[in-house]
Amino acid sequence: xxxxxxxxxxxxxxxxxxxxxxxxxxxxxxxxxxxxxxxxxxxxxxxxxxxxxxxxxxxxxxxxxxxxxxxxxxxxxxxxxxxxxxxxxxxxxxxxxxxxxxxxxxxxxxxxxxxxxxxxxxxxxxxxxxxxxxxxxxxxxxxxxxxxxxxxxxxxxxxxxxxxxxxxxxxxxxxxxxxxxxxxxxxxxxxxxxxxxxxxxxxxxxxxxxxxxxxxxxxxxxxxxxxxxxxxxxxxxxxxxxxxxxxxxxxxxxxxxxxxxxxxxxxxxxxxxxxxxxxxxxxxxxxxxxxxxxxxxxxxxxxxxxxxxxxxxxxxxxxxxxxxxxxxxxxxxxxxxxxxxxxxxxxxxxxxxxxxxxxxxxxxxxxxxxxxxxxxxxxxxxxxxxxxxxxxxxxxxxxxxxxxxxxxxxxxxxxxxxxxxxxxxxxxxxxxxxxxxxxxxxxxxxxxxxxxxxxxxxxxxxxxxxxxxxxxxxxxxxxxxxxxxxxxxxxxxxxxxxxxxxxxxxxxxxxxxxxxxxxxxxxxxxxxxxxxxxxxxxxxxxxxxxxxxxxxxxxxxxxxxxxxxxxxxxxxxxxxxxxxxxxxxxxxxxxxxxxxxxxx
Numbered sequence: 055x056x057x058x059x060x061x062x063x064x065x066x067x068x069x070x071x072x073x074x075x076x077x078x079x080x081x082x083x084x085x086x087x088x089x090x091x092x093x094x095x096x097x098x099x100x101x102x103x104x105x106x107x108x109x110x111x112x113x114x115x116x117x118x119x120x121x122x123x124x125x126x127x128x129x130x131x132x133x134x135x136x137x138x139x140x141x142x143x144x145x146x147x148x149x150x151x152x153x154x155x156x157x158x159x160x161x162x163x164x165x166x167x168x169x170x171x172x173x174x175x176x177x178x179x180x181x182x183x184x185x186x187x188x189x190x191x192x193x194x195x196x197x198x199x200x201x202x203x204x205x206x207x208x209x210x211x212x213x214x215x216x217x218x219x220x221x222x223x224x225x226x227x228x229x230x231x232x233x234x235x236x237x238x239x240x241x242x243x244x245x246x247x248x249x250x251x252x253x254x255x256x257x258x259x260x261x262x263x264x265x266x267x268x269x270x271x272x273x274x275x276x277x278x279x280x281x282x283x284x285x286x287x288x289x290x291x292x293x294x295x296x297x298x299x300x301x302x303x304x305x306x307x308x309x310x311x312x313x314x315x316x317x318x319x320x321x322x323x324x325x326x327x328x329x330x331x332x333x334x335x336x337x338x339x340x341x342x343x344x345x346x347x348x349x350x351x352x353x354x355x356x357x358x359x360x361x362x363x364x365x366x367x368x369x370x371x372x373x374x375x376x377x378x379x380x381x382x383x384x385x386x387x388x389x390x391x392x393x394x395x396x397x398x399x400x401x402x403x404x405x406x407x408x409x410x411x412x413x414x415x416x417x418x419x420x421x422x423x424x425x426x427x428x429x430x431x432x433x434x435x436x437x438x439x440x441x442x443x444x445x446x447x448x449x450x451x452x453x454x455x456x457x458x459x460x461x462x463x464x465x466x467x468x469x470x471x472x473x474x475x476x477x478x479x480x481x482x483x484x485x486x487x488x489x490x491x492x493x494x495x496x497x498x499x500x501x502x503x504x505x506x507x508x509x510x511x512x513x514x515x516x517x518x519x520x521x522x523x524x525x526x527x528x529x530x531x532x533x534x535x536x537x538x539x540x541x542x543x544x545x546x547x548x549x550x551x552x553x554x555x556x557x558x559x560x561x562x563x564x565x566x567x568x569x570x571x572x573x574x575x576x577x578x579x580x581x582x583x584x585x586x587x588x589x590x591x592x593x594x595x596x597x598x599x600x601x602x603x604x605x606x607x608x609x610x611x612x613x614x615x616x617x618x619x620x621x622x623x624x625x626x627x628x629x630x631x632x633x634x635x636x637x638x639x640x641x642x643x644x645x646x647x648x649x650x651x652x653x654x
Contacts, residue, residue: 073386074382074383074386080382081202081206081382084202084206087166088158092159095152095210096214098148098151099152099214102152105141108138110360113349113353113356114349114354114356115349115353118348121347121348156211160207168195168199175191175388177395178388178393179461181421186387187275188275189268189271189272189274194385198264202382202385204377204378205374208371223357253376259307260311260376261380264377264384266304267304269303315373330358334355337350395481397481404474408568410472411469411470413432413454417431417466418457419465428453431467431623439600440599440600441602442610442616443603443604443617444617445639446620449622450619452603455601458571459490460481488570489561489565491559491562491571492573493573493605495555495558501536501538502538502542506518506557510564518564525559525560526586526589527553555587556587559590560590562594569598570601571600610630615629618633625639626640
């Protein structure tokens with residue numbers, strides 16, 4: 055974030071103001087930039103609700119006028135009705151204004167919260183995503199934010215109405231009959247007692263429900279990804295049973311939540327109906343002993359009914375409160391995560407890069423006691439040099455490349471980029487000068503142009519066609535009915551494997567990178583597709599520093615050096631001919647290439 059600029063509202067949630075252990079404080083903080091609007095909305099709510107709040111008082115006054123009789127009774131009733139008519143008249147306009155103000159504040163809160171989540175997700179390190187599944191994160195971004203929005207709506211409508219009624223009833227009762235006011239206020243501790251009884255169970259049930267929902271989303275996502283494999287092996291019934299078992303668990307959990315919620319509601323209804331019955335008897339006793347009038351008795355009984363309804367409204371908010379508080383804790387797993395890649399305030403990488411990389415006694419161990427991936431790696435990659443990394447599965451090839459990109463930080467030693475420690479640089483400025491061609495090309499549901507120029511503005515058609523020609527993709531694109539604007543479908547399903555890989559090469563080429571990372575792009579291609587991709591790769595890597603994770607030895611013929619990794623250490627390096635002549639680890643792997651493919 056730019057320290058000199060005023061931070062956006064969602065950025066404030068990322069500077070320590072989001073506290074999942076204090077949901078109430080966090081909810082208040084979500085409206086930090088909307089409190090003026092909320093205060094005005096509350097004022098309008100009080101005005102618009104005045105007809106409902108003052109109706110029992112008007113009815114009591116009319117009953118007393120009728121009971122007392124006299125020549126002026128009807129004129130008094132008309133005066134009361136006239137005032138009440140004016141109160142009714144303001145409601146439509148004031149109500150509409152209130153809804154617009156409150157809805158605007160809620161929508162703005164949603165926007166800020168989701169923006170904060172997206173920004174934090176962009177800042178978190180790769181380690182975080184290894185521990186969290188995509189479907190669970192999507193649930194947090196959608197369902198949990200909706201749960202918080204639902205809670206705020208309950209508080210700003212149901213809760214606010216309940217608070218207003220309690221305030222009205224208490225003030226009127228204190229003015230007209232303090233003894234009844236004391237009786238009325240007894241209902242509040244009764245409501246608190248009910249909350250205490252059910253509080254722990256609600257928290258447990260809503261947390262369990264959230265976890266089950268996340269697991270359901272994960273399982274459904276896996277089912278959709280596995281559809282081709284499922285159909286190919288005739289496992290439709292097996293997969294259906296597996297997904298249905300997840301649905302069964304969430305059905306049972308949902309039934310428990312619904313039962314608990316309704317038992318809580320019925321318990322509160324029973325408790326407060328007893329209070330209302332007692333109020334009716336008590337009011338009658340006061341009338342009999344001439345302590346209050348009949349009109350007052352009607353008013354008090356009506357107000358007490360409203361008070362009971364208000365307290366029940368407060369209690370009805372409690373399940374949403376428990377769910378919203380759990381959603382705040384859930385979002386805290388993202389907004390309070392410690393795996394953050396800190397770039398702000400660090401100097402930018404040299405632009406343009408020379409492309410020199412030095413691994414200086416680099417070691418890397420995975421967290422939480424997992425295996426040591428790399429040990430004492432020392433390697434000097436000169437600017438413009440092509441280095442290929444080979445070795446068996448688990449040798450450390452991909453880990454070494456991830457360190458070079460900055461996705462991970464070495465646990466020992468350091469990596470120098472053009473003579474500067476990679477940890478001390480703003481990695482975003484470094485990665486903008488990198489071209490990455492992964493083994494599996496990731497495409498999104500947009501046009502071919504959008505996929506190639508992803509994140510870039512103002513790429514001309516001439517530049518784009520030249521890039522596509524260099525990637526051996528221009529002829530294919532011209533054959534498409536909409537050319538550059540052809541939609542690729544979800545994940546680019548309309549493209550073959552070779553076309554997808556060449557599109558990835560075009561995406562790298564259009565950035566004119568100084569450093570190219572290749573995670574063998576030809577391991578799953580037929581001979582003709584591999585030839586086209588290889589030609590495109592030669593154009594991509596020409597004059598650029600290139601790191602290749604090699605699966606097929608046919609892809610590293612043009613490498614200046616080959617580095618052989620074994621159990622996380624460099625055991626050999628040199629040209630292909632030099633390594634073959636040594637009859638060492640590389641020669642052994644090369645002989646295996648005659649009968650099987652290496653896998654990363």
